[in-house]
Every structure is written in structure tokens, then in C-alpha cells.
Amino acid sequence: MPEGHSVHRIARQFGRHMVGDAVAVSSPQGRFAEGAALIDGRTMTASRAVGKQMFLEFDEALWLRVHLGIYGAWDFSGDLRQDATQRAARGRMGQTGMRGTGDEGDAPATVVGEHEDSLSSIGAPRRTRLRMAEAETAAAVEGWPPEPIGQVRVRLLTDRVVADLRGPTACEVLDAAAVQTVIDALGPDPLVDDAQEGEERMLARIRRRRVPIGLLLMDQSVVSGIGNVYRAEMLFRARLDPHTPGANLPEDVIRDLWRDWRYLLGIGVDTGQMMTMDGLDEESRKRALRNRADRHWVYKREGLPCRICGTHIVLEVAAGRKLYYCPSCQS
Incomplete structure (x- = not known):
């Protein structure tokens, strides 16, 4: 099961790549169709994590609450941006399963370095698929938007990034009061x-x-x-x-x-x-x-x-x- 650090990293990914954008929301699997319709076309205004729970805020104070549980994972695909800090940090390690330690030539490194601002794949093609759960893995992606792979509960799509959610324990749309009730029940x-x-x-x-x-x-x-x-x-x-x-x-x-x-x-x-x-x-x-x-x-x-x-x-x-x-x- 993803622990707190993974969920905070996922929330940061949304903050960098989707907050501020209008988002097309769908449920390729069909199980979240009603919930997707409530937030489809709205602008994502905030992303936050509290422990193992993540909350994505949309305009008019609607929130998507996600708990990945044991089997859940997010796949991000698209133009996952790099910045100068990342480029300078090429070769430092920071992700489960990655290779490249700074002394292995051009072996690609994925998520790199302390305090990196983005989670894109260094050295990979610009259009990337990044899976985030307990472990993080990256690969190139062809075509746009990519076809959903497997049982995608919810898809969040902007003009340059798509996020697909699979296998969560919880995935629901809440108002602000209900979100606060969930947070109040959690420890610090x-x-x-x-x-x-x-x-x-x-x-x-x-x-x-x-x-x-x-x-x-x-x-x-x-x-x-x-x-x-x-x-x-x-x-x-x-x-x-x-x-x-x-x-x-x-x-x-x-x-x-x-x-x-x-x-x-x-x-x-x-x-x-x-x-x-x-x-x-x-x-x-x-x-x-x-x-x-x-x-x-x-x-x-x-x-x-x-x-x-x-x-x-x-x-x-x-x-x-x-x-x-x-x-x-x-x-």
C-alpha cells in the first residue's frame, strides 16, 4: 500500500501539471460515471494530501477524494515538464526501480534529486507515461491522448496531461464539509x-x-x-x-x-x-x-x-x- 510520501508526491504532481486548468473527467471503466459527470469540465483549483488520502479541489467547492489502498495507482501521461533544477540533477537517484547513479554514462534516470519540482523522466522522450503508487516507473507513450489501459476508474484530461486512476479503495466526489469531516478523523x-x-x-x-x-x-x-x-x-x-x-x-x-x-x-x-x-x-x-x-x-x-x-x-x-x-x- 502506498505510504504517505507517495501520496504527497502524487498531490504535487497534480499541483504542477493540472491545477489551474479545466479538466475533462470521465470513467472509461464506467463505475465512476456519475461522479465524473459532477466535476467534468470544471477547473482544478487545488491538490492536497493528508496521510494516505488525496483531495483534488474543483471550482464550486467540489472535491475528488481518492484513497489508493493496496491496489490503486495513478498513471500520468503527456508533457510532464522538466525544469533547470532537474536537468542539473541528471543522474542522481530518487525512484524505486530506476537505474543511473551519476557514473553510468547516459543511463536514463527517472525521478531525481532532492526537492525536484516535477516527476518527469529525465532522458526519456518528452511525452511520458509515469505510474505512481508505492513505486514509480516511467516509460514513453505514443499518440495523444493515449488509450486507457486496463480498468481505469477515472480519467482526468487536459490539453497536455492525462491522469488515469486504477484500483482505488475510495474514489468519490465530496463537498467541502464532507472533506473536512474526513480530515478531522485523521491523525496529524x-x-x-x-x-x-x-x-x-x-x-x-x-x-x-x-x-x-x-x-x-x-x-x-x-x-x-x-x-x-x-x-x-x-x-x-x-x-x-x-x-x-x-x-x-x-x-x-x-x-x-x-x-x-x-x-x-x-x-x-x-x-x-x-x-x-x-x-x-x-x-x-x-x-x-x-x-x-x-x-x-x-x-x-x-x-x-x-x-x-x-x-x-x-x-x-x-x-x-x-x-x-x-x-x-x-x-
Whole structure:
């Protein structure tokens, strides 16, 4: 399931390429025909993400709410613009599955560099198809507009960019009041909420619960955007036993969790990677950005020795999701 950094990146893509434009909205699959008709032809006026949920605003205060869930993804196609910052950053890494590390000649790099303003494919033809979900992949596209591929729930089309949505858990048109109701039920998001206010909200919501912290971090009403990868990695970075009840945690430990989430989320949005290992040398960083197996402390490393103590990483199922941790470092 896409975690918070991916949804923020998708919202930024809409902000760069569709906000301010009139949008033709359709449902090639047919399942969203009524909703599409409500916003068809309207101008997109804003895009925002809160945790794993994204909200696209259209004129007359109508919003498209999308939750990708496990299977959802957006495909962007068209003239996905580059800027001078991106061109200068050619070769730096920033996207799952990409190649090119600055020392491999003209091997194409996709989403690049810290603080890039667009998500176009560097070195690829100008007209590009970019898939955005948990991972991001790019390819050239022929013809305009491209034919829908697969079961497209909703298509958003301007004169130069098209965005196709497939497989979301939620896709609905809401008014402003209904959007606010959804947002009010969510925990704080470090990229949306005031840092101090968000920290206090997360602290209060964890300290009143006797639920294990390994479950609380995945509860979107406690804190927004954390999924399976960030949950496992944050708990290891804090050397926390995932089974410890939230109410038993010292205040400073919870505050440190919030601050670490702010830090990791910023890295994820900037680079497109869930990079959770600090202090890597240049070669190790290139390797980590190239291969997920080299970028995490415990996630997907069950049965392998802990990078710190050598104890084998444990995998267990908690509330139907896989939980990875080191029984020694996190005891």
C-alpha cells in the first residue's frame, strides 16, 4: 500500500501539471460515471494530501477524494515538464526501480534529486507515461491522448496531461464539509499540520491507549501516513519493542517518534524512496537507492542477521499485517 510520501508526491504532481486548468473527467471503466459527470469540465483549483488520502479541489467547492489502498495507482501521461533544477540533477537517484547513479554514462534516470519540482523522466522522450503508487516507473507513450489501459476508474484530461486512476479503495466526489469531516478523523500529518500541534496530538492519542505501539503507528486516526515499511523502520530506529502499549511509553519517546516521522517523510517526498538508514557513505547510498534490500534496517529482512547485533530479524503477523523487528535491539 502506498505510504504517505507517495501520496504527497502524487498531490504535487497534480499541483504542477493540472491545477489551474479545466479538466475533462470521465470513467472509461464506467463505475465512476456519475461522479465524473459532477466535476467534468470544471477547473482544478487545488491538490492536497493528508496521510494516505488525496483531495483534488474543483471550482464550486467540489472535491475528488481518492484513497489508493493496496491496489490503486495513478498513471500520468503527456508533457510532464522538466525544469533547470532537474536537468542539473541528471543522474542522481530518487525512484524505486530506476537505474543511473551519476557514473553510468547516459543511463536514463527517472525521478531525481532532492526537492525536484516535477516527476518527469529525465532522458526519456518528452511525452511520458509515469505510474505512481508505492513505486514509480516511467516509460514513453505514443499518440495523444493515449488509450486507457486496463480498468481505469477515472480519467482526468487536459490539453497536455492525462491522469488515469486504477484500483482505488475510495474514489468519490465530496463537498467541502464532507472533506473536512474526513480530515478531522485523521491523525496529524507532518507535512500538513503545525509541527508542535501535530506532536501534541500524536502524543495525546498514543498515551491514552493500551494498544501496542506497533499497531498504533499504523492507525491513521493516531498519526497519518505511516504504513508497514515506515512502521517497522521507525520502531527499529527508536529501538522500541513493537508490543509495548502506547500508554507505557515515556513522553520523550513518543515525541521522538513524531520528529523521526517528520524527518523520514521529508526524505521520502524529496527522493521518492523510503530511505531509513542514515550515515551511509556515497557508494552505500547509491546501492541503497538502487536496491530496497540495502536501504532498510529490518523491513523484509526476516531470518537475516540484524545489521547492528547479528540476531535474526523476526517476522510476525499483527492485525493482519507483517511486522518485522529485531528481538535483541528492540527488547
